[in-house]
Amino acid sequence: DGGITQSPKYLFRKEGQNVTLSCEQNLNHDAMYWYRQDPGQGLRLIYYSQIVNDFQKGDIAEGYSVSREKKESFPLTVTSAQKNPTAFYLCASTTGQGITGELFFGEGSRLTVL
């Protein structure tokens, strides 16, 4: 079945460590997104990519980095520069005409900083 796979589902990190969250899709979608969700809040855009080897900063990119070397993959690195990284992270994808299309979401990755 087509879909988006995020891993790991749960991740614990010590302060000062970088961690990488994986996002893989087999939907043949061009556009991919990373969102952060905090309790009781909506989704905030971290980074997005509309095409391989290109990505753009979202509203809260500081302390995060991404790469898009393959169409299927859009990993997110949470760096030590991110001051408050504990959150639920969601990856999504959509077709190139994403504005009128549905966003498909992964199951999320919950990061906790110890």
Added chain:
Amino acid sequence: AQSVTQLDSHVSVSEGTPVLLRCNYSSSYSPSLFWYVQHPNKGLQLLLKYTSAATLVKGINGFEAEFKKSETSFHLTKPSAHMSDAAEYFCVVTEYSSASKIIFGSGTRLSIRP
């Protein structure tokens, strides 16, 4: 500029009674509007979408929404609530101007009383 406002952060209804989750939007162009549902520790799933076709949109699990341009609203309704409807609901608006212009509401938590 786009914006979306979910008027209630929390709605509680009794099982078997109607559900109304309210969403108002602002858009400079013809918007596309979506409702997504999120169960705890899960990704978001599309309930329904409006993309300039019929103004009354039917979605999954008995939900529907009506696009009212004059009121700039896109309220989500269901005639009879079920316990399994307890979740977080997000209203989303997009504009055909940039792939980054996907705006999420802050969410409405729906609780169902037995």
